[in-house]
Amino acid sequence: MVKYKNNHKFFGGIFMAKPYTGVSIETRDFRKARIIKELGSGGQGTVYLVDYDGKKMALKWYHETTFKSIEQRQQFYDNLCKNIDNGPPSDDFLWPKDITNITHGSFGYIMDLRPDRFKELSVLLVGRKARFKSFRVTVDAMLNLVNAFRILHNSGYSYQDLNDGNFFFDPDTGECLICDNDNAAYEGNVTGILGKQRYMAPEVVLGQKMPDKYTDRFSMSVILFMMLMYLHPLEGEYSTPACMTAENEREFYGRAPIFVFDPEDGSNPPVKGVGDHAAAIWSELPEYLRKAYIRSFTKGSMTFENGGYKGARLVEREWLDVLLRFRNTICRCPSCGNEEFVSSTDAVCAACGDELPLFREIKLKKYSMPVYPGMLVRKAQLYECPEREALDPVFEVVGTEGFPGRDYIVNVSGETWRCITSSGAERLLAPGERMPAKAGIKASVFGAEFEII
């Protein structure tokens, strides 16, 4: 980092090092942002509440020292301008909306305020101030994150700094909000930000590569593992020295990372008393999800050599497949409220011992899953739809109070389904209507078929 130089500039008529309450700052679009108060300060800059053309918005103002050179600052500034001009990839991004002129050694950008219901991922992982409501909401949150990155990456961007401080979720619904989009850049452009240790891909840690879409995907799989397992995938017995130094970090996250559940290398299992919870969850995970994690953290996909990877990391579409399927195996025990991962109708609640009221399965093209109230099937689970519609609902299952197994499938797709009843008759199901989860019924919508068995 550049040493601080005592070169305070003339600021708003007064010698200042950073903006303060009351100052108005002009933006590139000739609007004014008047600073109301400071909201928080971090490594890169300070965020202020501002009055922007009569609307309350946020201004992130960079510390002068964030930029190593005037060239880097200009590069960063130009990149932000480009992002603003392009507009947000989707509503999941708290995207820059306007930018101030470069003045007094630095600049800032304007964005919407983050609603209070969204909590930082690090806060949710610590679980002291807020936490996800359930496994199911957690998986919904993971899905929203993956989907947002699918859209971002397919729009040509890479994010370059995925870590636990940049993602915010509503812990009750799983909705996500991706912040700090100032690092996002078109593929091939680098912003000079490497990311945060523990989340960076090994090849970035080692300096073999600058962040890009592929390194984003590694960071994303670390986050997808931590959100579900409450453990870092590379932190086990081997990689937990008494004192974690910078040299150690380079070793355990860069040169020789080992997955805690690597089926071919058992040298880094979760630390006893620390990773027990994760080990218990791991043993319950369905095979396809375990495979996805293993593929993400196998030595091959963590090794970058001769310009390529030895193993392929999952692309977002693959994660969507895995997580959409997994999401619909998380069933809540009606007796005690415990959540179970169910793979067939033959399931017992581990907490209270009750048999779970699962009677039917829905058969999709590639697999089937037990029917239970609360399941929600989305477009991407059935067919190849446009990216932005991937998480749109197709049907949900509702139960009947006091009648276990009397479940109904509600058409929430907005399209009429063509169905064949259990007796073989043709029948249509209009949007909003429901049909019983009765064996033998077949339905088709969006060119996909499913059957109740």
Added chain:
Amino acid sequence: MPAFGTSIPRKVMTLFLLVDCSGSMAVSGNIGKVNGAIEEMIPLLRNISDENADAEIRIGVLAFSSGCRWIGGGVQDLDHFQWTDMKASGLTDMGAAFRELENRLSRKEFMDGAAGNYAPVIILLSDGEPTDDYRSGLAVLQHNNWYREAQKIAIAVDKASIQTLSEFTGNIETVLSCNGQKEDLKHLIVNVATVSSKMQSRSQTAGTKVDEKEIADQIRRQQEDKKKQVISELAHMIKERGEASVDGNTAAEIESYLAKVGVPSGNDLEPTYKGLVAHLKSLGGSTGTPAGGANGTAAASASGKTKAKVADPFADDNDW
């Protein structure tokens, strides 16, 4: 399934405060400021810790005078932090503190985080020369790997020898000096503790180590920024009163302005200048023409009040 709802395992980052509790700390009243600082930093540290998925922060306070002792018995977590004010009397047995710290900087003793530890932060605060053989104590401590990896910062209060304290930190740049009568010692301690803990308890960019000089620099910068910010805001307030302009933006000018309007100067500790701020606020409404909100002319005209006394209508927006 295991029940949902857990916390991610975190490493531990311990903040050690080695506090000089010799008699002179009582005479100057500085011990009260240190006690106040520790009480006030706890909720701030807890907040930093609760939002940090990398590490949990713990704190250990070692008071040294004639001998040394751990307040609360040793390292404590922030949820169960027990605090009794330190009393100052006796000698400055800094060497004894170094030996005691060396004994405890061990995985079997205080550095027992189940998920591992980050290197600690050690802050040494003193207002005088050690009275024991501190060099032999320091020599022992210097062989301890935790000490070597630690971020070491010293606060030299009043007449403390910066040279001596730099032997502990290993670098003169990481000794911050503070004149207890002129500067806000409590503010400085809280700032050093929170900034260093925040930086040291987070995973960093690849292969870079948090540099203690950087921590010290950041604190100096923040103190400087704060000072400038408060002075600027005060100058702004005076300007809004519409009766005088404070061009140079120095504390002295603001003081002389206050004297001119009949307010005595008080305890104006840098960098927050609480006295100045309080005095200016005590003036209440303007004796001249109020200019409305903080954005000066715009607010004034919007509220229908006169803008006659504002000489330059764009003074506030200069260059923006």
